[in-house]
Amino acid sequence: MIKKGRILLLDDDELIxxxxxxxxxxxxxxxxxxxSSIKAVDKIIAWQPDMMLLDINLGEEMSGLDILQxxxxxxxxxxxxxxxxxxxxxSAIRALRFGATDYLHKPFNIEEVKIVIDQVLKNSRLKDxxxxxxxxxxxxxxxxxxxxxxxxxxxxxxxxxxxxAGVATVLITGRSGTGKEVLARNIHHWRFGNQADLENxxxxxxxxxxxxxxLIEGELFxxxxxxxxDAKADKKGMFELAxxxxxxxxxxxxxxxxxxxxxxxxxxxxxxxxxxxxxxLPIDVNxxxxxNRNLKKLVSDGAFREDLYYRLSSFSVxxxxxxxxxxxxxxxxxxFLKSFAKRYSKMPVETIAKDAEKLLLAYDWPxxxxxxxxxxxxxxxxxxMEELTSERLPLDIGGRTVVSTERRQxxxxxxxxxxxxxxxxxxxxxxxxxxxxxxxxTKAAKLLKVSYDVLRYQVKKYDLV
Numbered sequence: 001m002i003k004k005g006r007i008l009l010l011d012d013d014e015l016i017x018x019x020x021x022x023x024x025x026x027x028x029x030x031x032x033x034x035x036s037s038i039k040a041v042d043k044i045i046a047w048q049p050d051m052m053l054l055d056i057n058l059g060e061e062m063s064g065l066d067i068l069q070x071x072x073x074x075x076x077x078x079x080x081x082x083x084x085x086x087x088x089x090x091s092a093i094r095a096l097r098f099g100a101t102d103y104l105h106k107p108f109n110i111e112e113v114k115i116v117i118d119q120v121l122k123n124s125r126l127k128d129x130x131x132x133x134x135x136x137x138x139x140x141x142x143x144x145x146x147x148x149x150x151x152x153x154x155x156x157x158x159x160x161x162x163x164x165a166g167v168a169t170v171l172i173t174g175r176s177g178t179g180k181e182v183l184a185r186n187i188h189h190w191r192f193g194n195q196a197d198l199e200n201x202x203x204x205x206x207x208x209x210x211x212x213x214x215l216i217e218g219e220l221f222x223x224x225x226x227x228x229x230d231a232k233a234d235k236k237g238m239f240e241l242a243x244x245x246x247x248x249x250x251x252x253x254x255x256x257x258x259x260x261x262x263x264x265x266x267x268x269x270x271x272x273x274x275x276x277x278x279x280x281l282p283i284d285v286n287x288x289x290x291x292n293r294n295l296k297k298l299v300s301d302g303a304f305r306e307d308l309y310y311r312l313s314s315f316s317v318x319x320x321x322x323x324x325x326x327x328x329x330x331x332x333x334x335x336f337l338k339s340f341a342k343r344y345s346k347m348p349v350e351t352i353a354k355d356a357e358k359l360l361l362a363y364d365w366p367x368x369x370x371x372x373x374x375x376x377x378x379x380x381x382x383x384x385m386e387e388l389t390s391e392r393l394p395l396d397i398g399g400r401t402v403v404s405t406e407r408r409q410x411x412x413x414x415x416x417x418x419x420x421x422x423x424x425x426x427x428x429x430x431x432x433x434x435x436x437x438x439x440x441x442t443k444a445a446k447l448l449k450v451s452y453d454v455l456r457y458q459v460k461k462y463d464l465v
Contacts, residue, residue: 005121008049010034010067011083012058016106020053023110024117037062041070051079051101051120056091065091068098079120083108145182146335149325155317159183162315163190169267171252171312172290174319177370180290181205181250183319188246191286202245206238208255217259218275227276239272239283246286252312253293253304264308322365322372329360332369336376337388346380355390363397366436427462430455434464 007029009017014035021031032047034040037058044052044067056064068080079101084092092103101120104113145156162170163186170187172180185203192201211219218227222237238247249255255263266272267287271280289312298304322329330352337349352360365371379385379392429448437443445455 004028005050005117006030006032006048007117008032008034008044008047008052010037010040010044010052010058010064011055012036013055016083017053020110020113023114027114029117037064037067040067041074044071045074045076049078051081051117051124053081053083053104053117054100055083056095057085065095065098068095068100072099079124081116081120145179145186146332147325147328148331149320149327151320152325152328155183155319156186159187159317160190162317163187166191167315168270168286169312169315170286170288171295171316172288172319173295173316174292175321175368176292177368178319178321179369180292180319181248183317184246184248184288184290187288188286192245202242203248204238204242204246205248205250207250209251213256216256217262220259221262221272221274222277223275224277227274231276234274237272237274239266239285240281242285243283244285246288249287249289251291252289253291253295253298257303257305260305260308264305264311267308267311322368326361329365329372330357332372333360333376333388336373337380340377340380344381347384347386349380349385349388351387353387353389356388356393359390359393359397426458427464430458430462430464434459 004027007024009020009031010033011017012035017033017035021033024031032049034043038061040062054064054067058064058067062070064082068082071080080099082092082095082100082103083106084095084103085106086092092100092105095103102116104116145152147153147156159170172183174180184205188201188203189198192198206219208216218231218235218237220237220239222235222240223231225231225233249263266283269280270284271282273280295304295309295313299306299309322332333352337352340346341348360372367374375394375397376388378394379388383392385392430444433444433447434441437447441455441459442452445452448455450458
């Protein structure tokens, strides 16, 4: 049976808590029993329950209220339901003031106990989920676009002007991993930052390629009951949910042609009609579209609506690839070193060795800021270091296999003094090519300048898939 929760019972009446424990175990709860207040707080902390049933009148060195207060002082937070035989409820009310979640009168009905426990745990988990989502939202909202190079400073300046002017539709372009979504969040904050309850202003992001084609229309525009087989009730779409805030449409260049027409209508009329609906609903949404594709080329190829392109591109910003932002590479690397050291409780890494700086600056960063972030995260997690040196860097960056030296089509082979296995070099290059292309064999073959059949043979030889 799946455990529904860990419940600690503390009462000096062994008969009562034994009876409770048996009943709760049958319901799928894991229980732990204490009969005395002696060292009870230490035992409670050690067991880490999801909730606790605590007798108010223990009659020993500590009462139930004393234990409750001690838990509060230690900042130990889980729901506590007090057990009391006091008909006046005075002590139970006092316990509620001290932070208890609820109380039960003795003698109690076991069914009542089950209902109270179930409700308390549900509420506790809901609070945890809300706290997690708020924390995640705050963490995301604290993302700052890092950069001091002239090109990036212009991007940030233009984006801020657009946001503060209240422009309702913005297009962000740039290669994968350059930080388009981070900039979108910054635009959201610049746009709505003067509102006192900013954390309650909706910011919703949707990837236009992440949802199945049969679902994306309903997700974007919502649907009415009966619009299709599984439409059991009315549902708001992303545009409605983002009303009063920002909706980020990521990978807009991959949106289906029929949805492009509907999006254009929303942008022009600022209304949305649910799938199967007959009513146009007004919306006030700040729309940010992102893409790593060349929309102009898509328009000329007939894959993207020209009128939608011009509607989106009236106010646009293009983020430069990291290889064109030399002065930002080390700035970002130091930022990530500090951030990940804090996240993973590692020793602070204050410096980057000169040899590592040269390699970081020489590398082309095809994966842009995302790749740099991943490299630094791996270094922090896998290495114990006070300084980031070249030996800590991955093979393709660290120069022990292949490293770009002039940011051109050249590369330099560095052969270690103690030698290296040619098979290991080949295997590592294959792994890197597959990783960079998302295991797309055709693209990986082009990167390595071999035929598809040769690559497939080598991948099978080294058991890389």
